[in-house]
Amino acid sequence: MEQEPILQVENLHTHFFTKSGVVKAVDGVSFDIKPGETLGIVGESGSGKSITAMSIMRLIKDPPGKIVDGRVLFKGENLLEKSKKEMRSIRGNQISMVFQDPMTSLNPVFTVEKQMVETIQTHRKVSKKEAIDRAVELLDLVGIPSARSRLKSYPHEFSGGMRQRVMIALALSCDPEVLIADEPTTALDVTIQAQILELLERLQKELGMAIVMITHDLGVVAEVCDRVMVMYAGKPVEFSEVTELFDHPKHPYTWGLMSSIPQIKNRQDRLEAISGLPPDLRDLPQGCSFAPRCKHAMDKCHEVDPAFREHIPAHHVRCLLYEEKEEVTT
Amino acid sequence: MSNLLEVKNLKKHFPIKKGAIFPKQVGAVKAVDGVSFHVRKGETLGLVGESGCGKSTTGRAILNLIQPSEGEVIYKGEDISHYKGEKLRKLRQDIQIIFQDPYASLNPRMTVEQIIAEPMRAFGTPKKEREEKIDYLLDVVGLSSYHKHRYPHEFSGGQRQRIGIARALTLDPELIICDEPVSALDVSIQAQVINLMEDLQKEFDLTFIFIAHDLSVVHHISDRVAVMYLGEIVEVGEVEELYANPKHPYTQALLSAIPEADPHLKRDRMVLEGDLPSPSNPPAGCKFHTRCPFAEEICRTEHPELKDVSTGDHQAACHLVKEVVGSNG
Numbered sequence: 001m002e003q004e005p006i007l008q009v010e011n012l013h014t015h016f017f018t019k020s021g022v023v024k025a026v027d028g029v030s031f032d033i034k035p036g037e038t039l040g041i042v043g044e045s046g047s048g049k050s051i052t053a054m055s056i057m058r059l060i061k062d063p064p065g066k067i068v069d070g071r072v073l074f075k076g077e078n079l080l081e082k083s084k085k086e087m088r089s090i091r092g093n094q095i096s097m098v099f100q101d102p103m104t105s106l107n108p109v110f111t112v113e114k115q116m117v118e119t120i121q122t123h124r125k126v127s128k129k130e131a132i133d134r135a136v137e138l139l140d141l142v143g144i145p146s147a148r149s150r151l152k153s154y155p156h157e158f159s160g161g162m163r164q165r166v167m168i169a170l171a172l173s174c175d176p177e178v179l180i181a182d183e184p185t186t187a188l189d190v191t192i193q194a195q196i197l198e199l200l201e202r203l204q205k206e207l208g209m210a211i212v213m214i215t216h217d218l219g220v221v222a223e224v225c226d227r228v229m230v231m232y233a234g235k236p237v238e239f240s241e242v243t244e245l246f247d248h249p250k251h252p253y254t255w256g257l258m259s260s261i262p263q264i265k266n267r268q269d270r271l272e273a274i275s276g277l278p279p280d281l282r283d284l285p286q287g288c289s290f291a292p293r294c295k296h297a298m299d300k301c302h303e304v305d306p307a308f309r310e311h312i313p314a315h316h317v318r319c320l321l322y323e324e325k326e327e328v329t330t
Numbered sequence: 331m332s333n334l335l336e337v338k339n340l341k342k343h344f345p346i347k348k349g350a351i352f353p354k355q356v357g358a359v360k361a362v363d364g365v366s367f368h369v370r371k372g373e374t375l376g377l378v379g380e381s382g383c384g385k386s387t388t389g390r391a392i393l394n395l396i397q398p399s400e401g402e403v404i405y406k407g408e409d410i411s412h413y414k415g416e417k418l419r420k421l422r423q424d425i426q427i428i429f430q431d432p433y434a435s436l437n438p439r440m441t442v443e444q445i446i447a448e449p450m451r452a453f454g455t456p457k458k459e460r461e462e463k464i465d466y467l468l469d470v471v472g473l474s475s476y477h478k479h480r481y482p483h484e485f486s487g488g489q490r491q492r493i494g495i496a497r498a499l500t501l502d503p504e505l506i507i508c509d510e511p512v513s514a515l516d517v518s519i520q521a522q523v524i525n526l527m528e529d530l531q532k533e534f535d536l537t538f539i540f541i542a543h544d545l546s547v548v549h550h551i552s553d554r555v556a557v558m559y560l561g562e563i564v565e566v567g568e569v570e571e572l573y574a575n576p577k578h579p580y581t582q583a584l585l586s587a588i589p590e591a592d593p594h595l596k597r598d599r600m601v602l603e604g605d606l607p608s609p610s611n612p613p614a615g616c617k618f619h620t621r622c623p624f625a626e627e628i629c630r631t632e633h634p635e636l637k638d639v640s641t642g643d644h645q646a647a648c649h650l651v652k653e654v655v656g657s658n659g
Contacts, residue, residue: 044516159605160381189380189543191602194587198601216517219589242593260521261591262550264573270528271550273521277486 005032006210007056007095007178012070014048014055017063021282025051027234028308029070035177038204038211040225040242042218042257046278048234049214053180056212057097058087074178093123096171100183102163106155112139112166113151116173123174138169141206142199161192165199172203180212185220197224218261222246230254233279233289236308240315250317252294288320296321334505334537335369335392340401340411342384342391346610359610361387363561364401366636369505374531374538376552376569378545378584382606384561385541389507392539393425394418405505423453426498430510432490436482442468442493443478449500467496470533472526488519495526505537512547524551545588549573554643557581560609560617563636567644577639577646579622616649624650 014026026048033039041049054060056072058079072079074095079087099105107115116135117128126134132151139147142165155163164184171179181200185193201224204211213225221228221242228245230238230253238251249255256274276293279285285292291301301320308318342362347353362384369375377385391398394413403411405425413421429435436445443464450460465475471492482490491511498506511527512520528551531538542548548555549569556566557580565578576582579600586600602621607613613620619629628649636645637653 044518161605190545190587191380191583192605193589194599194601197589198599217589218517218591222591222593222595223589246591246593256518258591260517262521262524262546264546264549264585264588264590267550267570271521271525273525274518275522277488277519278516 003034006035006075007212008032008071008073009052009056010071010073012052012055012072013068014051014060014065015068016065018282023281024234024284025065025281026055029229029231029234029236030308031229031236031239033178033210033212035210036204036208037227038213038225040221040228041212041214041231042216042221042228043231044216044278046233046281047231049231050182052231053097053182053212053214056180057091057095058082059091089123092119092171092176093174094176095178095180096174096176097180097182098164098167098171098184100186102160102167102187103155105167106163108155111152111154112158116151116170119170120173134173135169138173139166141172141203142166142169143195144169160188161195164188164192164196168196168199168203172207175207176209178210178212180214182214183216184213186215186217193220200224218257230257233284234281235289235318236316237290237318238316239308240312244315248312248315250311250315250322251290251319252296252321253290256293288318332371333368334371334406335539336402336404337368337388337392338366338402338404340365340388340391340403341399342387342396343399357610360561360612361609362391362398363609363612365558365561365563366401367556367563367566369537369539371504371537372531372535373553374540374551376548376555377539377541377558378543378548378555379558380543380584380606382560382609383558384609385543385558386509388558389427389509389539389541393422393427393507395427423449423501424503425505425507426501426503427507427509428491428494428498428511431514432487432494433482433514435494436490438482441479441481442473442485445482445493446497446500449497453501463500467499470499470530471496472522486519487515488523491515491523492526495523495530499530499534502534503536505539507539507541509541510543511540513542513544520547527551545584557584560607560612562617562647564618564648565644565646566636567640567646568642571640571642571644575640575644577644577651578618578648579624579650580618581646616647626650 010030012026012029016023016025029052043049055067067080113135117131120131120134135151136147144150144165158166185196215221225242228242229236232253238254249258259272262271274293279289287302287304288306291297306318306320308316310316311322340362341364343358343360345355346357348356365388379385390396392403398411402409410421446464446467447460468475468477473492512523515523540551552569555569555572556563559580565581576585583600583602604621607620615631616629616634619625634647634649636647639646639651640654
């Protein structure tokens, strides 16, 4: 049975209007996600992956930022048309977010109990005692030992991994249907990262929520995601199922990303790096944004910005290489 | 190959003091607690471990940027751990360091030219020679001479790291301590910098101590690898052997925790319980026993020493691994 998507992003454009020009941080992003699914958004810094997440949550500071075009449909309703008040009741309740840095996303001057009770009472009409019981239940769920006594602790009394667990518990406090995880393991050590990824997978199975996993680590993507969107300079360049993406990557940027990571199984003599630097988002090159760094760039790539097309069923690519082929074959 | 550097039982304990007027020492953070290893000329030794395991402190103690509490650092046959003043200054020409954070390690008020010239000025290189060298080094690290008059904020992270590398090369060092040189960079840029470092190693016949927490990067660049946990080396060996055949349970857990970019891989992951214990109060016996899934009685009481665990160059500090006699390592 084909499930209805719970969240749909259509042609999202988020621009920042700065003194030195318009930064097109997100420039035409579309995707959808179904309940219980994990969607990965990969890209390097500045590719627009975090801004996409912030736009969904309506957390873009205006000015300078503005969502200039697009729709974000949550259960069929456009979040971009909601009032601030309506948005507050959705944020943290039906859609919640886990941030990269567990050190700065908890308030250092309040105990974990206070912060959790506050979140729960904002969205649920419950007594303080019930809220505390719920908090204990959540901390248990995310694997914090002796949860009831740890509630009285301040954030600095937890280690990085434990703090990230607290963040996840906070995000889960109102049974969200969509969890946006923005680089949730980047600040953590590998053994702790493994714990957190395992935790997220377990929680998803138990609670059936959809997860948008934002990361720059293809390893993390391969491990937890069902479908992946690769972003470059504010635009999606490739989008497909995870196995398809790793088995048959189509976009030259995806190729470059994959060959840039050192592999343990077969050690390369030399890494195949992508040459050059990501473009300035205020002044994008004409044609395909990746063309100046692309080994396969043709003359046309510097003139025409390719469309994001489904060249193979369920596999979107933004690249002229494939447009060419189609012309040849037809 | 001869040993360029030998570190013997290196310790760095940071005192914990209490009392505002007459501070008394009430304990110590044992950041590095008895580390011994050697580095051969021309090779890259990888130093891996999680945050707080003492890998950066080890790097800095070798360079005498922090004074070691105990132990010897033998460079070309001489113990340099107690060098002071002019002798220490001279030594720093030979041993250089590249830092992790390309944003914090370059002076924002100096131009690229001044940054790269600084070490040469300190050692009295004539002006003309300095200028030639700056142009040459900028070219070597993949920048051009028109970048000379710019300031660090005008560069991206990867370019800044190139400037840091150029600065480290100015005095023709023999040994460079690379303290997480690529961890702040994006993957595509990371690959560029790793390639550059490998090229430079060949060209200038450099020896690297490569400190990192990313096991795949360390695997790629190193000839030998030492794994640290709570201020100690738990396993050390030739890179292929150590990755293919890890003996210490901590190394095994670390390696199984790396997310690999292969969705078909069905992994049998060994997830460690709990967090790193505090280095101010490390567990008795084997320091890893509190998180080790195989810990036995002996692990709680007796501290394991590094021993040969295969016929190659491969040692581990674990009671549960059999010693292999007749090693040539």
